[in-house]
Amino acid sequence: MKPKIIIDCDPGHDDAIAIMMATQLTEVLGITTVSGNAPLALTTDNALLLAELVDLDAEVHAGAGKPLLIAARHAEEAHGKTGLDGPTRPKISRSAASSDAVRFIIDTVRDNDDVWLVPIGPLTNIALAVQQAPDIVERVAGISIMGGSATVGNVTATAEFNVWADPHAASIVYGAGFQSFRMAGLNLTHKFGIDEQTISELREIDNRVALFAADLFDFYLTSYQKRTSGQRVPLHDPCAVLAITHPELFNFQNRAVAVETEGVYTRGMTVVDERGWGDKPLNCEVAYEIDRDKGMQIFIETIKAYTES
Ligand code: BDR
Ligand code: CA
Secondary structure, eight states: OOOEEEEEEOOOHHHHHHHHHHHHHSEEEEEEEOSSSSOHHHHHHHHHHHHHHTTOSSEEEEOOSSOSSSOOOOOHHHHOTTSSOSSOOOOOOOOOSBSOHHHHHHHHHHHSSSEEEEEOSOSHHHHHHHHHOTTHHHHSSEEEEEOOOSSOOSSSSSOOHHHHHSHHHHHHHHTSOOSSEEEEOHHHHTTSEEOHHHHHHHHHHOSHHHHHHHHHHHHHHHHHHHHSSOSSEEOTTHHHHHHHHOGGGEEEEEEEEEEOSSOTTTTTOEEEEOSSOOSSOOOEEEEEEEOHHHHHHHHHHHHHGGGOO
């Protein structure tokens, strides 16, 4: 049986790929959107566009338009003004089912057994859901997030974008007491990058989803190479999906992880206790390694599966 998931996202090029993969590999109960890579109106439009592209049989609910306590910040340098720059935008006929993503998350978790939460944007919606309905923490099968890092940051030397964009929300979520909390941070996602060869493979597949993904990657790879010394642009968000569907690809270690909300140099940092003898509960299964070749093979297969549809 496919795992049931709610994707909480801010598309976003890598969010888009996570949605494409999750549609094939899981039972997506719904998509919720949050301000992050771009303002909420755009991330919601992008989620609707993707839901239509992959013919997803699930609703999109818009969520938080700003972080809990700080001003909204976006990632135009990585994802462009629209959050999904690159491909020509098709016309979309879908619209959001509601603007209350938090209600949708709470109701869906209460009405279904064994739901996985998959947050791949700032954690505002999830924090609000946990605050308003603490019972969902024990109701879910688990939470698999793309966020934080056990090593370097990206927006700052120490902070990863999703946690940095709403550190107060992240602090609530990391401290909520989820029984199964998987973390795909930058230390992991930097080992799961795509390059020109991946783009060529997608163009050869030549179905509508593959070509859209290839156009996304043309922009995403170029903008990454302009800003960094990296050759492969990390496919961050799909790692949070694969951590549920293919946990055998990963090496996880139980760690105590806390979020810095105040530091001058470290605000938004996930502080991962690597000592092995700390006194804090081991609240996270931190992913350290991924079998890139197998993960990429699964990615390509999920995109090929759209050929028949
Ligand atoms: C995360 O930030 C966003 O830009 C990506 O979509 C990903 O979720 C990586 O730091
Ligand atoms: Ca994202």
